[in-house]
Amino acid sequence: MDVLLTVPDLGLRRLHRGKVREMFEIDDDRLLMVATDRLSAFDVVFPQGIPGKGRVLTQMSALWFAATRHLVPNHLITTDLSGLDLPEEARPLLAGRSMVVRRARRIDVECVVRGYLAGSGWKEYQAGGTVCGVPLPQGLKLSSRLPEPIFTPALKNDLGHDENVPEAEVRRRFGDEVTDFIKERSLALYGFAAEQAEKAGIILADTKFEFGFDGDRIVLIDEVFTPDSSRYWPADRHREGEPVDSLDKQPVRDYVERIGWNKQPPAPELPEELIQETARRYADVLERLRQVLHAG
Ligand SMILES: Nc1ncnc2c1ncn2[C@@H]1O[C@H](COP(=O)(O)OP(=O)(O)OP(=O)(O)O)[C@@H](O)[C@H]1O
Numbered sequence: 001m002d003v004l005l006t007v008p009d010l011g012l013r014r015l016h017r018g019k020v021r022e023m024f025e026i027d028d029d030r031l032l033m034v035a036t037d038r039l040s041a042f043d044v045v046f047p048q049g050i051p052g053k054g055r056v057l058t059q060m061s062a063l064w065f066a067a068t069r070h071l072v073p074n075h076l077i078t079t080d081l082s083g084l085d086l087p088e089e090a091r092p093l094l095a096g097r098s099m100v101v102r103r104a105r106r107i108d109v110e111c112v113v114r115g116y117l118a119g120s121g122w123k124e125y126q127a128g129g130t131v132c133g134v135p136l137p138q139g140l141k142l143s144s145r146l147p148e149p150i151f152t153p154a155l156k157n158d159l160g161h162d163e164n165v166p167e168a169e170v171r172r173r174f175g176d177e178v179t180d181f182i183k184e185r186s187l188a189l190y191g192f193a194a195e196q197a198e199k200a201g202i203i204l205a206d207t208k209f210e211f212g213f214d215g216d217r218i219v220l221i222d223e224v225f226t227p228d229s230s231r232y233w234p235a236d237r238h239r240e241g242e243p244v245d246s247l248d249k250q251p252v253r254d255y256v257e258r259i260g261w262n263k264q265p266p267a268p269e270l271p272e273e274l275i276q277e278t279a280r281r282y283a284d285v286l287e288r289l290r291q292v293l294h295a296g
């Protein structure tokens, strides 16, 4: 299987290179979003790729975009590249891992929804009983399910890390109308997806969305419900009070902890079996979700 680490010259202007995906300009109205097979953990990209990962991420996003259109419109136009003017030799590399999307004016908020206590949310809760300023009942443990999913936005900051802010700050910057819309749609999307995922034996612990303006309507952009934007937990491994291994990257996280990597670049080489195991996990999550989403 081919492993794509860097997208070759496509004759299109590259607008952005993220840790995993690359964004190209097709024209004023459309972008080409390509998911490579790069793997990141602890915000660092590994030297090796995960075969199939970019295609899994793209297919998963596409599946969820289709399944959630009734809740909110989204930017996906097509995953079929035949109508685009591209170098012939690039077509097989791009196939299955690319989306043509409507170019939107991004609303600079990461719309995070949490249904369970994990990660930075757990740290903040331990320190003061809140998550992003949202007060929560006492007595919750690591990995506890929250009484209700909560909206915990972060401001997108192109320079470095996103900054968690109280919802009031989002209201101050973007106004009540926009804030109400993105908050309500985020909670609705999470609720729907968490319910579907549960049927596949998967807990969607938390996730994040981005929205943008397409003309004067707000649409869902970027990627949606991928393991890169969400915490997927195997339901049968969930124990309150204990950390839960994420379905996709946990073997990699465990490995780098074991060898004592300090989590600063460069990331270490990963053993071949670990790469194959990770590839299998990504493919397995996609397959399980495909079954429930197609059944529903
Ligand atoms: N339809 C769209 N219109 C305009 N911009 C979009 C659209 N969809 C996604 N984007 C933007 O494209 C970029 C995709 O970048 P990507 O997620 O690969 O990298 P990143 O967010 O900078 O870093 P990270 O690797 O941490 O995710 C994001 O800045 C996202 O906001």
Ligand SMILES: [Mg+2]
Pocket (backbone or CB within 6 Å): 018
């Ligand atoms: Mg991103």
